[in-house]
Amino acid sequence: MLIENIGQMAMYEQTAEECCELAQALLKMSRLMRNENPPFKYPMDIVDNLYEETADVLICLDELQLLENDVVNNWIQVKRECMGERLKKLAKMKAQESEEAESKEQSEGIRRIK
Numbered sequence: 346m347l348i349e350n351i352g353q354m355a356m357y358e359q360t361a362e363e364c365c366e367l368a369q370a371l372l373k374m375s376r377l378m379r380n381e382n383p384p385f386k387y388p389m390d391i392v393d394n395l396y397e398e399t400a401d402v403l404i405c406l407d408e409l410q411l412l413e414n415d416v417v418n419n420w421i422q423v424k425r426e427c428m429g430e431r432l433k434k435l436a437k438m439k440a441q442e443s444e445e446a447e448s449k450e451q452s453e454g455i456r457r458i459k
């Protein structure tokens with residue numbers, strides 16, 4: 346175990362560093378996919394880097410015993426439920442906006458005919 350060799354504080358630092366590298370890999374992937382300002386790298390290298398940095402973060406979280414952790418799993422469940430509720434509200438708002446736009450179009454169409 347890496348944490349036994351470097352200590353808990355260094356493990357937190359290493360994890361933060363790897364999270365930053367994963368964030369950069371995610372941003373590069375997003376730039377590649379959006380293709381508005383693609384990175385000057387081969388697409389396969391960008392994809393490989395994303396996998397590598399994901400592995401680094403997972404290793405660090407595992408070292409800190411944050412994977413398969415009951416408290417973390419409980420948070421995951423709570424967060425997913427909140428996310429589900431937010432998505433339902435968002436879908437409801439979009440449906441309402443769409444209905445309002447359709448209704449407005451219809452009333453404007455009637456006015457144009459008159």
Ligand SMILES: [Mg+2]
Nearest residue numbers: 363366398401
């Ligand atoms: Mg890394």
